[in-house]
Amino acid sequence: MKSRLIHIVILSAAIWCISCERQEAAPGAAPLALHAGEISSKVKMVLIPGGEYQPFYGADTTPVKVKPFLIDERPVTNGEFLEFVKANPQWQRSQVKRLYADTNYLRSWVADTLLPRDIHVDAPVTQLSWYAAKAYATAVGKRLPVLDEWELVAMADETVPNARDKKSYSDRIVNLYLVKNRQYNAVKQSPPNYWGVYNFFDLVWEWTDDFNSVLVTGDARSGEYSNDNLFCAGSATSATDVLNYAAFMRFSMRAGLKAHYTVANLGFRCAKDVDE
Amino acid sequence: MKALFLLIASLLLFSCKENTAEKELPSDSIFHLTTQWQDQHKQSYQLDALRGKTLVVVMIYTSCKATCPLLVADMKKIEKQIKPDYLDKTSLVLVTIDPETDTSEHLAEFAKTGGMDAPHWVFLRSDEAATQEFANVLSMKYKKISPIDFSHSNIISVFNPDGELILQEEGTGINAGKVAGKVNEAVKGS
Numbered sequence: 001m002k003s004r005l006i007h008i009v010i011l012s013a014a015i016w017c018i019s020c021e022r023q024e025a026a027p028g029a030a031p032l033a034l035h036a037g038e039i040s041s042k043v044k045m046v047l048i049p050g051g052e053y054q055p056f057y058g059a060d061t062t063p064v065k066v067k068p069f070l071i072d073e074r075p076v077t078n079g080e081f082l083e084f085v086k087a088n089p090q091w092q093r094s095q096v097k098r099l100y101a102d103t104n105y106l107r108s109w110v111a112d113t114l115l116p117r118d119i120h121v122d123a124p125v126t127q128l129s130w131y132a133a134k135a136y137a138t139a140v141g142k143r144l145p146v147l148d149e150w151e152l153v154a155m156a157d158e159t160v161p162n163a164r165d166k167k168s169y170s171d172r173i174v175n176l177y178l179v180k181n182r183q184y185n186a187v188k189q190s191p192p193n194y195w196g197v198y199n200f201f202d203l204v205w206e207w208t209d210d211f212n213s214v215l216v217t218g219d220a221r222s223g224e225y226s227n228d229n230l231f232c233a234g235s236a237t238s239a240t241d242v243l244n245y246a247a248f249m250r251f252s253m254r255a256g257l258k259a260h261y262t263v264a265n266l267g268f269r270c271a272k273d274v275d276e
Numbered sequence: 277m278k279a280l281f282l283l284i285a286s287l288l289l290f291s292c293k294e295n296t297a298e299k300e301l302p303s304d305s306i307f308h309l310t311t312q313w314q315d316q317h318k319q320s321y322q323l324d325a326l327r328g329k330t331l332v333v334v335m336i337y338t339s340c341k342a343t344c345p346l347l348v349a350d351m352k353k354i355e356k357q358i359k360p361d362y363l364d365k366t367s368l369v370l371v372t373i374d375p376e377t378d379t380s381e382h383l384a385e386f387a388k389t390g391g392m393d394a395p396h397w398v399f400l401r402s403d404e405a406a407t408q409e410f411a412n413v414l415s416m417k418y419k420k421i422s423p424i425d426f427s428h429s430n431i432i433s434v435f436n437p438d439g440e441l442i443l444q445e446e447g448t449g450i451n452a453g454k455v456a457g458k459v460n461e462a463v464k465g466s
Contacts, residue, residue, distance in 0.1 A: 002280075098303035099413070130412065212412055213419035215427050259412035 005106060037087035041080065041140035045070040045272060046196050051161075055151045056247040066152050071145055072269040074187040074198040076126035076136060078115050084136050085235045086113055091132055100131040104262045122186040124204045124267035130259040133268040142270035144209035147254070151247070151272060154201075156194040173246035176201045183265040186265065201246070204267035211254040283409040292423040306413055307440030311406035316383040316399040324439075326398070329367045331435040332455065335428070336414050338386045346448040348390060350432060355396075357456030362463040363396045365437075371410060373418050373426055373465035412463050415444075434458050437466040 047070055052063040085092045085106075092112035106127050108116040115121060130144075137143050145153075157163035157172075164170075166237055176182070180184045194196045200206075257266075301307055306409040307324035314320050332354055351368055358366055370392075372378035378386075383399035386392075394400075402410070411418060418428035432450055434443040443450065443458045 007278075097305075098306050099305060099308050131409075210419075212408070212409070212415075212417045215417050215429065255417075258415045259409075267424055 008079060014018055018139070031078075037084075038139050038141070039083055039087050041142065041270070043051075043074065043076075043080075046073050046110040047274065048149070048153055048195055048197075051152060053148070053155060053162075054164075055148065056151065056196070056251060064148050066148050067150055068274045069149050070272040070274060071149065071153060071197060072142075072271070073192070075204060075267045075269045076133075076276065077122045077187060078119060078125045079087055081125035081128070082113060082115055082121075084139055088135065088139060091135060096132070098260075100260060101129040102260050102262050103165050104264075105129065105132070107262070108264075119184055120186045122188075122197070124187060124199070126183050126204055126264055126267045128208050128267070129260045129262050130211065130257075134209070134261075136268075137270045144268060145271035146210050147208045147213060148206050149236045150206065153193070153195060154247070154250075158193055161194050167252060170244045170246045173201045174249065177246065177249060179252065183267070204265050205250070205253055205265065206252070207268040211257055212259070214251055214255040236260045294374055299334075299438070302440050304441070306435060306441075307439035309413070311402055311409060313400045313402045313406070315378055315401075316387050317379045320402050322462060325459050326367055326369070326436050327439060328466070329365055329437070330362075330437055330459050330466065331367050331369050331433075331439075332459060333369045333371065333414065333433045333435065334431070335371045335373050335411060335414065335418070337372050337426055338382060339374065339424060340426065343380070343428075343448050347430055347432065348392075350448065350450050352392075353452035354432070356453045357453055358459050359463070362460060363394070365463045365466065366396050366459055367398045368396055369400060370399045371400045371407070371430060373407055373411065375403065375407060377424075434462070436462045 048066075048068060048133075050066055050068040054063050081229075090096055090097075093107075093109060094112050096105055104127055107126060110117060110121065134144055148271055155162045155164050157166065157169060160166075179202070182202060185203060187203065188198045190199065190202050193200060253266075277325055307327050309323050312320060313321060328386075332351065334347050334351060336347055338344075348370070351370070355363075372383065378399075378401055380401065383401065387399055390394055401407075404464050414431055414433050416429050416431050421427050430446060430448050432445050432455060433441060434455060436442050442462060443455060443456055
């Protein structure tokens, strides 16, 4: 009796092990090829000549030189991003790695390759992370604009390249920021700015390549860094352009972002170096 | 007959152990990064070469005179509180945000002078894009403010052997005991 029991135990163990053998080895963690699946972009790019501009936040008041660059005339649209994820399935919602995008990535899309139902195909794509925006830019042979480039273009209104001294400049922009659901509108429905660039303020916030360079600093040699300051009224006065509340809002936004975040009214456009 | 049966059964049992499927990487693991890094010994590899170790990671640059020395001191404090026989399952990783100045040789020198040449100390450098991407993975901020100076936030991060972020401490003069405790916990459970 005892030996039969032992037989049964060993047999069960063996059977269990056989089923163990049948387990498929998990696919190896093959590195994601971020640059696979190139597509073309048909967006018109505008040449912004080099210039100097006064950064909104700076340790001192030295103007920053910006080299000439090309920038998309309007944000990347839903339709364009759909094309991108079709060619790059690793960026589809069900495939994307949590490292590269949070759980709200393309949340309003109906499915991996199905756009949101009631949203215009030419509305700016949103709910995507910095990593996704960068991957798109690379796929179309471009890059993200850097902060200085973006802010240089942002200085313009419809008639002049630098409208920051105009009394109404900041107020007009802040009013645009306060419009609800602005991100659902199609691109290029409002007048372009002086450079011929559309939708810098009336649709979405935009990712920049170096959004993580926004630090609250006074003296770099001081030692402690704290982001708390940024949300106090007091810190606005340490900015070099005190009345530019619109810029303050943008910088606050950037300082609060992490690269994997996706936000319903945060999109992007691309830029490109000028070939000498 | 009985012996044969027992023999077959034990062989099957044995083979089961060798067949454990390779665990898939968690979706938020840093080992998904495809960037190429170079260490202080001029070895080149992707970050997943460090998979299996518990990682304590900080970003610094060697010519930093302000907070980086404090961060390095913090890393050493943490090292001292990690269980000695866990150190070979740990990597203390310092990643430079100034890869231009911080060549492999420079990092090796910095490691030696700082008494950080034991095998569990890893100094990494890469190109600007990879460095920026990695900083973003750590939610670390930095900005080049002069040809030789950077403004940066101070964060020490701990990753488990599967590359998942399990702790971050900000600022300088951090609670080394807390970080080391987390490391010991992660190594023990690996």
